[in-house]
Amino acid sequence: MNQNKFKELNEQKRRSLEILLAQIASFDNKASIIVSILGIVFALSFTVIETVSTKVGDMKIYIFISFVLFLISIISFLICAVLVLKPRKREKTPEHKSLTYYIDLENMSEEEYSKLFELNDDGGTSFEQLNENAKICHKKHKLLMGSIVCMIPLVIFFLLTTILIIWF
Numbered sequence: 067m068n069q070n071k072f073k074e075l076n077e078q079k080r081r082s083l084e085i086l087l088a089q090i091a092s093f094d095n096k097a098s099i100i101v102s103i104l105g106i107v108f109a110l111s112f113t114v115i116e117t118v119s120t121k122v123g124d125m126k127i128y129i130f131i132s133f134v135l136f137l138i139s140i141i142s143f144l145i146c147a148v149l150v151l152k153p154r155k156r157e158k159t160p161e162h163k164s165l166t167y168y169i170d171l172e173n174m175s176e177e178e179y180s181k182l183f184e185l186n187d188d189g190g191t192s193f194e195q196l197n198e199n200a201k202i203c204h205k206k207h208k209l210l211m212g213s214i215v216c217m218i219p220l221v222i223f224f225l226l227t228t229i230l231i232i233w234f
Contacts, residue, residue: 082196083199086199086200090202093206093207094150096150097148097151097206097209097210098151100143100210100213100214100217101144101148101151103217104140104147111136114136114231117231126234128230129231132226132227132230133223133227135219136224136227139219139220139223142212142216143213143220146209146210146216147213150213154202154205155169163178164192164194164195
């Protein structure tokens with residue numbers, strides 16, 4: 067591979083890494099917003115929980131079922147949203163340390179860093195790093211979509227339970 071193509075490849079790897087890291091940050095931000103929304107819904111649900119607990123003896127079964135489904139939805143929603151925010155590590159240890167992976171850098175000496183930089187000749191952006199970040203991005207995307215899907219029944223069952231309690 068000629069020098070010009072090599073530089074182009076390294077530049078493309080850096081751009082790909084920047085895009086992946088931006089997507090990961092975006093998923094984390096969206097999950098944080100979703101968790102905040104959940105906090106508001108959860109605070110509102112205490113009113114419903116209080117009402118349900120005072121009417122346990124004479125409560126209609128459909129109100130109770132709606133309330134239980136609401137609780138299941140809120141728990142599912144919370145689990146998915148919080149898992150998006152969970153920090154991720156590499157799944158397997160590569161042959162060589164990475165110049166950009168925080169766990170590798172933590173115990174690396176300056177001399178070791180310099181040698182690794184000279185050996186890589188790519189500014190530290192390896193395909194392994196791109197691959198790992200892409201996997202992290204994909205997992206966060208699936209969990210974020212799961213939390214959004216769980217939000218739909220959560221809102222429906224919250225509204226349904228509230229309406230059933232008020233009207234019946």
